[in-house]
Amino acid sequence: MNVLVAGSHGQVGQHVTRILAESDHGSRGMVRVESQAADIEELGGEPVVADLTEDVSHAVEGVDAIVFAAGSGGEDVWGVDRDGATALVDAAEAHGVERFVMLSSINADQPENSPAELREYLRAKGEADEYLRESDLTYTIVRPGPLTNEGGTGRIRTGRSLDRSDVEIPREDVARTLVAALGAASTYGETFELAAGDEPVEDALREPLDG
Secondary structure, eight states, X not given: OEEEEETTTSHHHHHHHHHHHTSSSEEEEEESSGGGHHHHHHTTOEEEEOOTTXXXXXXXXXXXXXXXXXXXXXSOIIIIIIHHHHHHHHHHHHTTOOEEEEEOOTTTTOGGGSOHHHHHHHHHHHHHXXXXXXXXXXXXXXEEOSEEOSOOOSEEEEESSOOTTSOOEEHHHXXXXXXXXXXXXXXXXXXXXXXXXXXXXXXXTTSOOOO
């Protein structure tokens, strides 16, 4: 499967690009500027320069799936986190891409339950998620808890609604989950929350999700 990674130069995106390169999948990494291309090549990906706030059709041509791991870092939540995502959904449909895995965030469906400084971002993510759900794509929406830079363990916990008491997760394990979800039929058409846990990633995604 040839996979386009939106946000491939970000922290999660770099993990995704590397993991794809170590797998049987091909990886095309979307970067905003040419100067980032060499970093993607070092990770094993094929760089393509494209800006989510502009036309991205050329980046989508010839791919089988998309992993959306892009983010504005709070600088342009409506232009990138929402509109950039929805534009990529449109491009995927226009170019016959069937598989779309979205990196979202826990509480994207209930931003009012998060700190005030996160609510606008979460509203933008929630609207992007809903747009994807209403598309004709075979989607998976992954909503991790707070991200850490600890080394990944390869073990996770998933569910449609997790206990909020301990939902942190290393970025590397989020990336492994996004890649594993590409071919995990149990996640097709599903939205689920994600945290560090005890179950190997592949095993956690093999069975239908718990409530």
